[in-house]
Amino acid sequence: MPSPAPEQLLRELHASLTLRKRPEDVARLIQDLYAxxxxxxxxxxxTALAKAAEHSLRNLWHGYTSMREEFARPVGAQRQLARAASLFVSVPELPDDAGDDPARVEAVIRRAGEEIGRAYGQNDFGLDRRNRAERTAAGLGEISKRQYxxxxxxxxxxxxxxxxxVHEQSRREVTITGKGALARALPYGLxxxxxxxxxxIAYITARGCMRSVFTNGRQRQVYDEVAEALFQRLRNGPTRTCWYAVAHVHxxxxxxxxxSDQDLTQLLVQWNRFLRKVAGLLEDAWNRHPLERDTMIVRCGDDSSTWNQAAQAWNTARAHWFALLSELGHDEVLDRICPGxxxxxxxxxxxxxxRMSGGGLHPDTYVWAELPLPWEVLRGExxxxRSxxxxxxARHRVDPTAGAWTAPRPVAEAVDFRRTPETVHGVAVADPLMAGALRSAGVFSGKDKRAAAQEWT
Known part of the structure; x- marks a missing residue:
């Protein structure tokens, strides 16, 4: 079997920027590309790439992972478009990918609405429907009331x-950006x-997209010895390196x-726009069910998934925003507006x-609880x-600089590479086949515990 061409491997690496491939598998692709x-x-x-690629799926006897290798995609409107095509003369049969395109779905709704004299947004079943006389005047007399x-x-x-x-696609974009920064926005040419x-970029993005693990300690750090070795190559060839592309993720x-200042400003504009978008998502989640700010412990009714995805995206965007302001020499902005x-x-x-292991709430929780809410700060309310x-x-004995409350994040030191664990709802499981079985049984999910227990007894 012939080896893949370099461009094919580059495109596969580029595609991985919006996927959730294991860092080991990305390391193997990088090995193949250099070869x-x-x-x-x-x-x-x-040495670093070999250490990581040793555990890639291509090098494991089972070649299997129980974890999804992409971020969950929202269900499109394919079924609704197919139904519209059967009921409206003006609506043609559309390809499956049309159901994932909000612009095309909206165009179909508007076109079909014209066929029955309905304007976009007229959704009140009692007030916006036409009666018999109105249907006749509009040339719809041949359509029965039932069909109308x-x-x-x-x-x-x-x-x-x-x-x-639209909401779910926006939420997916927020989730991907929270994990991999602006890697998703990098065009292939760049x-x-x-x-x-x-x-x-491909490796550091894969590391960022790793799943959180159920633990009472720190989560695994993104910047490891493989990333450090790859970054050292960028240092050794600075004239070839596309630093603007690297700035999207690091x-x-x-x-x-x-x-250049022009490129930095472009990135700052993108992150400004994204911060406002995420702030809106956080506000929506808060308004649906206000959280317990003093502890940030989940209560019944909290939308923890949406909040946690948006919180991670906010912190990622905020870190990039702070770093760009500092590099552009606009630190004085933080003297006036320094969202937490x-x-x-x-x-x-x-x-x-x-608590049982001698710990407690993270000190950052106390700081967060006393500061204005982010969306209130961005709107100027x-x-x-910074003061x-x-x-x-200072009141809670937190270093505002080291803790990245008033300054860019400190430069991370490389950690040792560790194999990516199979996780079932955050719980690490050694064997991927067992992990798949546990997930199917509902173990660790908090749902259908009794059924899952019966299945495994």
């Missing part, structure tokens, strides 16, 4: 489906400018110093585990200058 190009690797990079109502109800449901689709650049002072970090919600059993954040941090 296909005949690149002589330095000893440190070769059927079409009206379908379009009303399609608008509701469209709103859900990503593939330099092989070493592409390798580093905004250290060393990286940003290599990027947003903690994730913690499950009650994890909080209990912390409440003031949150306020520093005062609150």
């Amino acid at each position: 296909a190009q005949g690149t002589d690797l330095d000893a440190a990079t070769e 109502n059927k079409r009206f109800r379908l379009l009303r449901r399609m608008e509701a489906k469209l709103a859900r689709l 990503f593939a400018t330099d092989t070493d650049t592409a390798a580093f 905004p250290t002072a060393e990286v940003l110093a290599q990027v 970090k947003v903690p994730r919600l913690m499950a009650a059993d994890v909080a209990y585990w912390h 409440k003031e949150c200058p 306020l954040v520093e005062a609150v941090c």
Whole structure:
């Protein structure tokens, strides 16, 4: 079987930026890419990649992982479009991918609405429907009341489906950005400018997209010895490196110093826009069910999934925003507006585990609880200058600089590479086949516990 061409491997690496491939599998792709190009690797990079790729699916006897290798996609409107095509003369049969495109779904709703004299947004079943005289005047006399109502109800449901689709697609974008920063926005041409650049971005993004593990300690750090070896190659060939592309995912002072002010400003604009988007998502979750700010422990009714995804995205965007402001020399902005970090919600059993092991709430929780809510700060409803954040941090004995409350995140030191565990609802399981069975049985999910227990007894 012939080896893949370098461009094919580069495109596969680029596609991984919006997937959830294991870092081991991305390391194996990087090995294949360097081999296909005949690149002589330095000893440190070769050793680090081999250490990670040893556990890739291609090198394991079972070649299987129980975990999804992509972020969950929202269910499209394919079924509704097919139904519309059968009821409306003006609606043609559309390909399956049309159901995932909100613009095309909206166009169908508008076109079909014209066929029965319905304007987009007229969803009140009591007020917006036409009576017999109105239908006759509009040239709809041949359509029975039953058939008219059927079409009206379908379009009303399609608008509701469209709103859900837009919301879920936005939430998916927020989730991917929270994990992998702006890697998702990198066009292939920019990503593939330099092989070493592409390798580093793909690997660090895969590390960022790893799942959280059920633990009472710190989560696994993103920057490991493999990332460090790949980054060292960027240092050794700075004239080839596309530092602007690297800045999308790794905004250290060393990286940003290599990027032009114009490109830095473009990134700042993107993160400004994204911060406001995430703030809206956080506010929606808060308004549906206000959280227990003093503890951030999940209570019945809390939408912990949405909140935690948005919180991670907020903290990622905020870290990039701070780093860009610092590099552009606009630190004075933080003197006037310095929105705080947003903690994730913690499950009650994890909080209990912390207490039983001699720990407690993270000090950042106390700081968060005293600061204005992020969306209030961005809208200018409440003031949150750097001086306020520093005062609150001092009250709770938190270093505002080291804790990234008033300054960019400190540069991370590389940690040892460790094999990616199979997880079942956050619980690490050694064997992927067992993990798949446990997940199917509902173990660790908190649902259908009795049925799962009976199945395994």
